[in-house]
Amino acid sequence: MSETNTLARSMHDLGAAVWTGGSLMGAIGLNGASEATLDARESTRVANAGWSKWTPVNLAAIGAHVIGGIGLLRGNKGRLVSQKGAMTTNVTKTVLTAAALGATAYSRILGEKIMRNGDVSAHSGVDPDSGTPDDVAKAQKQLATLQWVIPALTGSIVILGAVMGEQQRPTWAASGIARRLLPN
Numbered sequence: 001m002s003e004t005n006t007l008a009r010s011m012h013d014l015g016a017a018v019w020t021g022g023s024l025m026g027a028i029g030l031n032g033a034s035e036a037t038l039d040a041r042e043s044t045r046v047a048n049a050g051w052s053k054w055t056p057v058n059l060a061a062i063g064a065h066v067i068g069g070i071g072l073l074r075g076n077k078g079r080l081v082s083q084k085g086a087m088t089t090n091v092t093k094t095v096l097t098a099a100a101l102g103a104t105a106y107s108r109i110l111g112e113k114i115m116r117n118g119d120v121s122a123h124s125g126v127d128p129d130s131g132t133p134d135d136v137a138k139a140q141k142q143l144a145t146l147q148w149v150i151p152a153l154t155g156s157i158v159i160l161g162a163v164m165g166e167q168q169r170p171t172w173a174a175s176g177i178a179r180r181l182l183p184n
Helices: 006-036 040-075 079-084 086-116 132-166 172-180
Strands: 122-124
Touching: 006 040, 006 086, 006 122, 006 132, 006 172, 040 122, 040 172, 079 086, 086 132, 086 172, 122 132
Parallel strands: none
Antiparallel strands: none
């Protein structure tokens, strides 16, 4: 493996950034815009159409993030074992990534459930009204929470990526290795 991981790091970081940014845009822009429809039956259709167009891009971003992450793990395996704190940060980031993947997949399942019901009355893509069928309303309420959980998780992944980058600075790396070798 080469001494630099520019491609892997770029895929990993850009994938996480797109995943985070797209999720935020969807929560704020797309779901917010679905409130502005003139006919309450169009709210879910508009939101569903937008999320359906976003899904392939989001999938590509997530794939780039995961593939880049695997490349970074391979390139940094020695540092993860020898530098104190590096493994803990990496495990934390991996757990957050798994949680974000689960939340993203579940939100897509909920979105598909809403789409199968066709044009139903609602205030927005994530806010039911009195005419929204019960199963759709339940899915919308869950999506109303997940729309904020996903960018919170993916944003945390971006932050931990920055922490891991800082851990690679020579002074931090040297002190982390020294603390691992000389614990007291």
